[in-house]
């Protein structure tokens with residue numbers, strides 16, 4: 318039996334059936350087969366998500382054989398791909414035509430269908446999550462077979478873009494893209510208070526984010542300006558041979574060893590954070606390169622992560638509360654806390670539905686495979702985010718169930734009606750969808766959770 322393991326190695330499943338379709342018709346037959354057998358089915362992309370969203374012990378449909386770029390329309394600035402194409406494949410195909418994805422998150426290993434289903438985002442308050450780039454989508458549903466939905470034509474289009482894997486299997490996607498560009502990136506440290514005071518101006522830059530370092534009381538700002546493509550890539554102040562010892566040996570392995578130690582001696586953590594921030598976050602640096610390569614970064618350590626989208630205006634309150642939490646030291650807070658900004662989206666279940674958002678992400682490392690207790694920290698963070706009107710990132714850690722989430726999404730009930738139509742017997746179902754979206758009201762198939 319094939320085993321699927323999440324990138325942080327904390328979530329896995331060994332389904333009895335794995336389907337690998339090569340086109341939409343085959344995917345339809347697989348769905349029919351799963352429904353007839355009374356199996357629960359989850360579609361998987363790269364199986365990276367650090368939570369239970371893609372797990373199924375019963376049946377999985379993997380889109381890795383459907384990863385082709387179908388066409389790039391240079392004039393219309395659109396790309397059509399099979400749903401199993403990775404973000405990296407898409408960026409490479411676009412680059413060959415002088416085009417690019419307008420925005421990306423920290424990595425490009427996700428398959429486009431997985432990224433869209435969870436409203437994966439980058440940073441830049443003028444740029445939507447990746448789901449906001451979708452213009453057409455082909456979806457194979459248990460209830461209605463193969464559907465092709467377009468932004469310009471279909472009432473249900475905004476429901477199916479962010480669907481948390483619960484409406485069917487996405488097999489093809491057309492995305493709006495843009496002219497290729499380079500990013501000119503400036504990074505440097507600043508006191509958190511200054512960063513918050515300057516925030517309205519900072520948000521005017523193309524792509525802006527910062528990382529707050531608990532206990533060290535500084536923030537590390539990252540500002541990306543879009544410039545003409547083709548300039549010479551450069552990198553000053555980081556990843557030179559001279560900094561290899563500092564960044565890789567001490568900053569990575571040394572840091573991980575100290576985190577491992579802090580599991581037994583949590584009082585060490587403030588000192589570790591301050592040491593690491595002096596080592597890695599004290600010298601400003603600049604760099605320039607192709608946009609996708611500059612958006613992506615090394616996510617070296619394995620980690621648990623919780624990320625929530627709150628209204629942009631709530632950013633200072635949220636950060637000050639997290640700073641007070643660090644000052645009070647009720648529990649260890651790993652560095653850094655990532656703060657990004659994303660434009661509103663019209664997809665019904667997008668965390669940025671109807672409002673520009675600040676995404677705040679907290680992490681807890683798993684140094685050398687050692688799980689460090691973090692429930693109290695993550696729960697306090699979730700409570701704070703809920704108080705500020707936050708909505709969780711679907712692919713990360715959160716406790717809230719459908720009883721809470723339904724009040725956070727104006728189109729929740731409409732989505733559920735569509736779910737009942739597209740998947741009346743709850744084929745696309747697992748314990749995550751049961752908790753987060755609630756049961757489908759139709760006659761349930763056998764639940765192998």
Ligand SMILES: Cc1cc2nc3c(=O)[nH]c(=O)nc-3n(C[C@H](O)[C@H](O)[C@H](O)COP(=O)(O)OP(=O)(O)OC[C@H]3O[C@@H](n4cnc5c(N)ncnc54)[C@H](O)[C@@H]3O)c2cc1C
Pocket residue numbers: 324325359360361362363364365366367370371380400401421422423424426427428429430431432434435436437438439481482483485486487488616710712
């Ligand atoms: C190291 C790391 C860095 C990350 N950085 C970011 C970031 O910068 N910004 C951000 O927003 N997120 C980020 N994420 C989260 C990541 O983008 C999501 O977890 C994403 O969903 C993973 O894509 P995947 O292809 O692995 O999907 P999977 O984890 O395999 O699946 C995710 C969801 O998509 C559904 N799905 C997948 N394929 C299909 C399909 N063909 N049809 C229907 N449903 C489908 C699954 O059923 C599931 O519900 C990061 C995650 C990791 C591990």
